[in-house]
């Protein structure tokens with residue numbers, strides 16, 4: 298991981314992995330992975346890496362290409378160009394070591410949770426020996442004899458994840474595992490996924506539930522319109538913060554800040570300057586304002602939620618990405634394309 302230098306005059310940015318830089322101990326590597334349906338490019342030259350033992354979030358608005366990418370990693374969809382390597386082998390060749398919940402696992406409502414897993418285990422040729430162990434892992438041992446149809450949504454989802462664990466996989470791939478769950482269900486799935494990572498498994502999940510990913514994932518890739526916007530740790534992504542400055546005269550302060558940072562990183566909100574900066578830029582901003590005879594009465598760095606960062610990166614929708622704005626240009630994948 299390379300950290301973006303914190304120099305004034307350059308946009309603040311998270312510290313994404315530079316494209317083409319190999320990640321340590323990679324479990325998944327994609328290299329300009331591309332999928333086109335007809336003339337439509339739904340995954341566009343995606344290059345990213347997932348490290349062993351991490352929970353990796355694949356984030357993006359509806360239609361961003363997340364499911365298609367996961368399906369390519371599983372060998373269910375053939376890439377148009379580029380490549381994906383999973384556990385050291387071409388995508389699809391490592392299927393025995395990958396547990397996935399990308400489409401519903403096809404569970405029978407009239408069978409118990411345990412019997413459903415037995416059927417799936419036999420179908421997958423992995424034997425039924427692990428059925429009780431995975432029921433334990435997903436905290437369903439005491440409801441395993443109940444019919445699947447009587448389960449809550451959260452329990453159904455956990456049974457689906459149990460099914461993905463039957464192979465004792467090194468890598469678990471889950472498409473929107475918390476989709477449709479209430480806060481309690483989300484919390485249960487979140488705890489479960491953290492436990493899986495604690496067991497040394499690698500977890501790749503897709504989501505648009507940013508609040509959840511924020512507390513669950515070690516690293517995230519943000520995609521929109523099939524393109525990778527940024528790949529970063531959650532902490533680094535949040536580090537794209539905002540500096541709020543109380544200064545008089547305000548118009549002089551704004552002019553100084555615009556000269557220093559560029560106009561796109563400066564706005565005036567409720568009588569205060571809002572600057573897109575990293576924490577390392579605060580002192581330089583203060584110095585420039587004081588040198589211009591501006592009275593600075595307040596300077597505070599506000600952390601942003603991942604949601605705010607996400608909305609800024611994706612412009613709040615799944616439409617085609619505009620030209621990169623300075624705040625997201627530095628070292629994001631989009632800026633480098």
Ligand SMILES: Nc1ncnc2c1ncn2[C@@H]1O[C@H](COP(=O)(O)OP(=O)(O)OP(=O)(O)O)[C@@H](O)[C@H]1O
Pocket residue numbers: 334339357358359360361362363364365366505
């Ligand atoms: N088999 C297909 N044929 C044609 N277009 C497809 C096919 N599969 C997916 N697409 C299109 O590719 C785009 C990306 O879809 P995908 O399901 O990968 O996105 P996503 O990020 O998972 O979205 P969501 O969060 O809504 O599930 C969509 O516009 C979708 O309509």
